[in-house]
Amino acid sequence: MDRKLLLLSAAVLFGFHLPLQGLSRFEKSTLEKQKMAENAVWPSHEPLQFTQRKGGGAEDWPGRYGRQDSPANLRLLAGLGARYERLHFYKGFGLQFEMPEIRKSMKAAGLMHGLGMKVSLYVGGTMFIETFYRETPEAVNWEQRDQYGRPVPYIVDTQTFRHFACPNEPAYRNYIKRVLDIGIDSVKTDQFFFDNYLLQAEPKSCRCERCMAAFHDFLRKKYPTEEEVRKRFGYPSVDWIKVSEWDTYNRPEDLASIDDPALQEWIAFRCASLADQCGEYYEYIKGRNPHISVGFNLKGLYSQNRIWYNAVYHPLYSGHCDFFCFDIDGMTPGLDPRTGALVGEIRSYKMARRLDFACEDGDPGIELAEQMAFSNQKYVEGFGFHGAGYNHYAQRVFSPLAEFFREYNDRYYTGTDNITDCAVLRSWPSMAYSVGAAWVAATLAEQVLIQHRVLFDIISDEQTARLERYQCVILPGQESLSMEIIDRLAAFARAGGTLVFTGSTADYNQYRQRRTANPLLALMGLERPPAVTTVRSYEKGMLVYIPEIVPALPVTPQGRWALPCEQWVLPSNHGEIYQTLAASLPRGLSLTAGAPLTTAAEMLNRKESRETILHFVNYDQQYRLAPFEARLTPQFKGVVRSVELFSPELDQPQKLEFSLTEGKLAFTVPGMGMYSMIVVSYGSL
Numbered sequence: 001m002d003r004k005l006l007l008l009s010a011a012v013l014f015g016f017h018l019p020l021q022g023l024s025r026f027e028k029s030t031l032e033k034q035k036m037a038e039n040a041v042w043p044s045h046e047p048l049q050f051t052q053r054k055g056g057g058a059e060d061w062p063g064r065y066g067r068q069d070s071p072a073n074l075r076l077l078a079g080l081g082a083r084y085e086r087l088h089f090y091k092g093f094g095l096q097f098e099m100p101e102i103r104k105s106m107k108a109a110g111l112m113h114g115l116g117m118k119v120s121l122y123v124g125g126t127m128f129i130e131t132f133y134r135e136t137p138e139a140v141n142w143e144q145r146d147q148y149g150r151p152v153p154y155i156v157d158t159q160t161f162r163h164f165a166c167p168n169e170p171a172y173r174n175y176i177k178r179v180l181d182i183g184i185d186s187v188k189t190d191q192f193f194f195d196n197y198l199l200q201a202e203p204k205s206c207r208c209e210r211c212m213a214a215f216h217d218f219l220r221k222k223y224p225t226e227e228e229v230r231k232r233f234g235y236p237s238v239d240w241i242k243v244s245e246w247d248t249y250n251r252p253e254d255l256a257s258i259d260d261p262a263l264q265e266w267i268a269f270r271c272a273s274l275a276d277q278c279g280e281y282y283e284y285i286k287g288r289n290p291h292i293s294v295g296f297n298l299k300g301l302y303s304q305n306r307i308w309y310n311a312v313y314h315p316l317y318s319g320h321c322d323f324f325c326f327d328i329d330g331m332t333p334g335l336d337p338r339t340g341a342l343v344g345e346i347r348s349y350k351m352a353r354r355l356d357f358a359c360e361d362g363d364p365g366i367e368l369a370e371q372m373a374f375s376n377q378k379y380v381e382g383f384g385f386h387g388a389g390y391n392h393y394a395q396r397v398f399s400p401l402a403e404f405f406r407e408y409n410d411r412y413y414t415g416t417d418n419i420t421d422c423a424v425l426r427s428w429p430s431m432a433y434s435v436g437a438a439w440v441a442a443t444l445a446e447q448v449l450i451q452h453r454v455l456f457d458i459i460s461d462e463q464t465a466r467l468e469r470y471q472c473v474i475l476p477g478q479e480s481l482s483m484e485i486i487d488r489l490a491a492f493a494r495a496g497g498t499l500v501f502t503g504s505t506a507d508y509n510q511y512r513q514r515r516t517a518n519p520l521l522a523l524m525g526l527e528r529p530p531a532v533t534t535v536r537s538y539e540k541g542m543l544v545y546i547p548e549i550v551p552a553l554p555v556t557p558q559g560r561w562a563l564p565c566e567q568w569v570l571p572s573n574h575g576e577i578y579q580t581l582a583a584s585l586p587r588g589l590s591l592t593a594g595a596p597l598t599t600a601a602e603m604l605n606r607k608e609s610r611e612t613i614l615h616f617v618n619y620d621q622q623y624r625l626a627p628f629e630a631r632l633t634p635q636f637k638g639v640v641r642s643v644e645l646f647s648p649e650l651d652q653p654q655k656l657e658f659s660l661t662e663g664k665l666a667f668t669v670p671g672m673g674m675y676s677m678i679v680v681s682y683g684s685l
């Protein structure tokens, strides 16, 4: 909160009088709503029994909890502009045990619908063994079992009274469908949010009979002939395969890469099991009512191999997920106070947009600004847009920035698609089988793009069929690549695209077997990796080899973080990487801006209104930005009618002077605080 607002909030809080004139309309509505919100109780997605059982709750919580469903409270929330709220529903204690609390949510949902609000329901993914097994004794057979046949408990605090169900157990899935039926039929929910849908890191993988049989089926489908099985495993049959067991001398946390073919396939199988379970719920809900939005706590993309640790591979959720949330420990968006690293969820937003997921975050300040700039506001018929300014968390924030976003959310932040010059390919075998190197390289390369404001996407192998929308594809340390992907990349370059690859990219095949010759270097006519950045034309396109992305700080992994967030510092050779990239784009950069490297940008087209929308987010919250020049490639045919600045500091948009020279639209962005938006409007054809 800025100083002026802090003072004003204090004035409201302590009742001393300050004139409201001189305040922007966003500041005024902030103060009004902060005052109104003083008496609001924001509904909890946790039932009271959970807070009691886990401990650590506030003494007065039962009293406040009791008020959350009251008509007066819900009216207040609606009056504050809340479009939807998440209610407690099914935590995992068992339907019978939870029914009294579920009934409260049914009643609250009816009131909320009457007030024009939508209802989101929480569905937890663990089984509370103390209560659930009393009413459903057979559920003990649904548990995950590790290599010793022991259950797999929840990992936070002391909550070992929660066990994970096996993702391949049909009876558990059917039970959850009964839970969903109640949400659909009796609560008439508009959204389901599934929590705890991740698998635990080795050694806590489920090795139950169901999973082992399903794993062998998975292998059989993937390697249907004996010849293929022999080539992959050296054996005649996949039935012989066992997943490696862990012990003191063989610890999963000591692996730097996963070279064991059975373990590689096990990673893919675990990801597929989790995605299949979530996909089944998604299909079930949509089959019953396609207007219900469905989301999972998948978390985003970070410098830690969550494919390996948690069996989350986002592309598997394509078409089976409307939104996901972040909820990750170990990162605080903003500039890291120790190292100056620019930390945020931009990678997650980029990946989500290409897979058509929305993301749900909304803490005040930079996280909200980042979300508004980068998030894909997915549309679900009936539910509407997953409006970033209105999501479950964001709508509880009352600040001039949040008020500004809500004012303009529907008009400028919906129905957009981002403009991209480049794509970073995070290829499955590189990312899944590398625990450190590929994650460090990808993170640092993306950091260069983010901080130099290169417009980019993050894509996976599944998306390499549509490379023509990019001028350039970047492969940062993508050490393991299949020939199929390399052939696609080569075809992209032959057709005029630029392929940039770094370090050990393509040194290994898709099984992480070292190649005798690097096929990408071979396309450049090189036998060995050159020591300096090397550029070669290749038919209509270009190949660029960058030997190294040089970390500016020593890379010191912490826990599962291959590169802890405070080390997301621009690499030492970021300037050279950026210059090389800019010079090798066939049509040049679509956006350049003279802002500091701590300011990120996203540029999108909104076809319906023929507008280009440019967002600037200043992560350096200590300083306002001085005015800076921006140049962009016009995106629509016809004259540029206006360039307008929208800012939480301005009551109304401000028209900016602009010029068009050498095919670029140029203007000066006035000094700004954390965020500003520029809207370029084009005349009709």
Ligand SMILES: [Zn+2]
Residues within 6 Å of the ligand: 143, 144, 145, 166, 167, 168, 206, 207, 208, 209, 210, 211, 212
């Ligand atoms: Zn299992």
